[in-house]
Amino acid sequence: CRDAAVPIESLDQLSKTSMPLCMRICHEHIRANHHIKHTGRMQYGLFLKGIGVTLEDSLRFWREEFTKKMDSDKFTRSYEYNIYHNYGKKGSMVNYTPYSCAKIIKDVAGPGDCHGCPYKNMDQGSLKSKLSSYGLSASAIEEVMFFVSRGHYQIGCGKYFQLTHNSSVEPSINHPNNYFEESQMAMGN
Ligand code: SF4
Numbered sequence: 001c002r003d004a005a006v007p008i009e010s011l012d013q014l015s016k017t018s019m020p021l022c023m024r025i026c027h028e029h030i031r032a033n034h035h036i037k038h039t040g041r042m043q044y045g046l047f048l049k050g051i052g053v054t055l056e057d058s059l060r061f062w063r064e065e066f067t068k069k070m071d072s073d074k075f076t077r078s079y080e081y082n083i084y085h086n087y088g089k090k091g092s093m094v095n096y097t098p099y100s101c102a103k104i105i106k107d108v109a110g111p112g113d114c115h116g117c118p119y120k121n122m123d124q125g126s127l128k129s130k131l132s133s134y135g136l137s138a139s140a141i142e143e144v145m146f147f148v149s150r151g152h153y154q155i156g157c158g159k160y161f162q163l164t165h166n167s168s169v170e171p172s173i174n175h176p177n178n179y180f181e182e183s184q185m186a187m188g189n
Contacts, residue, residue, distance in 0.1 A: 008057045011053075014180075018187070019183075020161075023043075023180075025114050026115065034069045035066060037112065037113055037115070039107060040115035041082065043099050044115075047098050047176055047180075050177040051177060062083055100174060100175045100176075101173060101174050102174075104117050105120050105153055109121050117157075124149065128141050136160075144156045144159045144163070155170075158171050161173065165183060167186055
């Protein structure tokens with residue numbers, strides 16, 4: 001975990017600069033749909049906890065989004081418990097660990113899901129369009145796709161990091177939270 005709390009007001013910006021694709025896509029899905037299914041909530045919710053979003057801010061973030069589509073009581077009844085639970089404040093009181101790449105890559109995503117590793121789950125055409133919409137040039141996209149098309153998703157993710165941070169080294173990516181930390185360090189934060 002990072003030492004300083006990350007306010008939810010900074011998430012839109014951070015999703016663009018410092019989140020790996022798996023988390024940026026979840027973030028954008030929530031902003032666009034005001035909802036995300038259970039596995040996505042776990043994947044993204046625990047990631048947010050890991051980057052330093054407090055329990056209070058997490059409750060506010062999910063409530064503000066979900067209540068654009070449902071009433072406040074339903075949110076409290078159906079979703080709030082899980083957020084407390086993720087922070088180890090309810091149920092078994094376990095402080096759950098954010099998911100690693102190995103776990104995320106294994107999670108199978110169905111229609112309407114946004115969780116999982118996009119390098120694995122997206123078809124190549126959609127992935128290329130996504131990378132292009134995130135500002136990568138055609139040649140940069142080919143560099144990433146070289147690894148992705150051979151099933152080396154984490155190396156492709158490291159290449160994306162390198163290209164988007166003007167970094168001379170390509171970090172080895174094992175964990176989305178580690179990606180985030182590396183990004184913040186590369187940006188001098
Ligand atoms: Fe996320 Fe890991 Fe996939 Fe990168 S390789 S998008 S950090 S699951």
